[in-house]
Amino acid sequence: MKRQIWLALLTAFLLWLAWPPIPFTSPILLFAFLPLMIALQEIEESTLRKKGYKIFYIAGLAFLVWNTASIYWVFNSLNAVMPTFAACLLSLIPFGLGTVLMTFSFWLYRKVARNTKPIIADISLIGFWISYEYLHQTWDLKFPWMTLGNGFANTPQLIQWYEYTGVYGGTFWVLVSNILLFRIWILVREQGTKNKEQRTIVIKKTYKKSLIIALAVWVIVPISLSVVVYSTFEEEINPSNIVVVQPNIDPYGKNHSYTEQEQLTTLINLSRQKAQVNTEFFIWPETAITGYKDEEDFRNTESFRTIGTFLDGFKNATLITGAETYLAYQNQKTLSARFVKENNLWYDSFNTAVAIENSPKLQFYHKSKLVPGVEKMPFPELLSFLNPLFEKFGGTTGGYGEQEEPTNLYASSGIGVVSAICYESIWGDWVAKSVNKGAQFIAVITNDGWWGNTSGKDQHLDYARLRAIENRRWVARSANTGISAFINQRGDVVQKTEWWKAAVIKQDINLNTEITFYTAHQDWIVFPFLFIGAFGFLFVIVMKFKNRKSQLV
Structure with missing residues (x-):
């Protein structure tokens, strides 16, 4: 088993090395799974007992090490804002569940491979993995940070075709490449070996050549087409002057x-440093306006009056800012609402993006992709009994309210803006739905200061580049402590700020109204593989039942 352990660790190392924010290494993903696949094949062919357990162990080791090395900052950030017990508990969501689901995909793959043809097993692996990624994007314990297609975020030159497939196209690309390599390895290993009848075990040499050609085409053609698109891509000139502010306010309040x-005052003073007469948008970060505001009474707050005075000097400007808000109800309207006895009312609190302009008009967008445990109790009807436990250990905020569908914020001129709050920007389908409703650029407002100076902040910035490519929209990113940035329609970071430093940047971006294929259809590529994954899972169950029945006979 020592050899298989080292092969698993090699896969973990290659996956980490290929992952953002390490630059220029993402093509390693195209062969990173090969050592693990070899290790699992060797276990299958060995005389070891309980092979299924050993396969699960070896695959689990690879994925646990990879996840830990790439998103260690999750525990770092949680531990900084809550006691260690709650931080450890919530860390199980990205670390534990992600690892288990990845491992389960490969374990099922080996189960299918044991009972059917290689090509069917290979297709099943793609179905199992993409099903896992889609599940981890949609259920209440969602955390799609480690979706394989995200791994190309800092090499936009290679993935301009994401405007058709989104990140799942990248996942598909990686899996097929690794599978082809694995099949070539099988043929190379067995070529020339003969059984007792002196008959060649492997498929003909021509098949190996065909696989090598297929692999070359599979890798080179997408890269070549992408490089051509990247080098020839031209944006339609439709400028809008945007100012992005980074106040660098310590989220922990240590200083x-x-x-x-x-x-x-800090936000306004920074905004004025870069503001122009023709500035159309000011972008401030997540929760820039603090102290929960009643949305029904927002216009009567001191914050609104202060902002109004500032905007008087910029008649054409709209401010997009994060805020903490709430709504009050006579009766419980949502599962996230809380009852306050003193007021005899139900309250929903929100992590909100607000659009403020030179008029009494206000627009609100409520963050809807909420952090499990921290911002939302997963499966609230089923797990509501855990609320006192989290509250006792300083954990969950109790559950923000959320929206069922994404909505845009609009300037008085009619310009639509996607206002992605914090890690909403890693949901390609959610952002695309907003763009499809008329948004002409994407604003990401976030507070990555909770994560500290770790790779998390850099990964979060890189993932925003994927949204730019998928939708061919500029991204204006305002992060409280950094990194704030402007990203163009082909995924280049045109400007960015330094970490943990107050800053303001401005850019004439090009607005876009054209709809890409991905924007119109979102994650269309997923659904055939969900069917394949479900069919493969049923196949494993049926075979297990048949094997037990034959043993009894």
């Missing part, structure tokens, strides 16, 4: 606990 007005 200074800002009052609400002090925070607004």
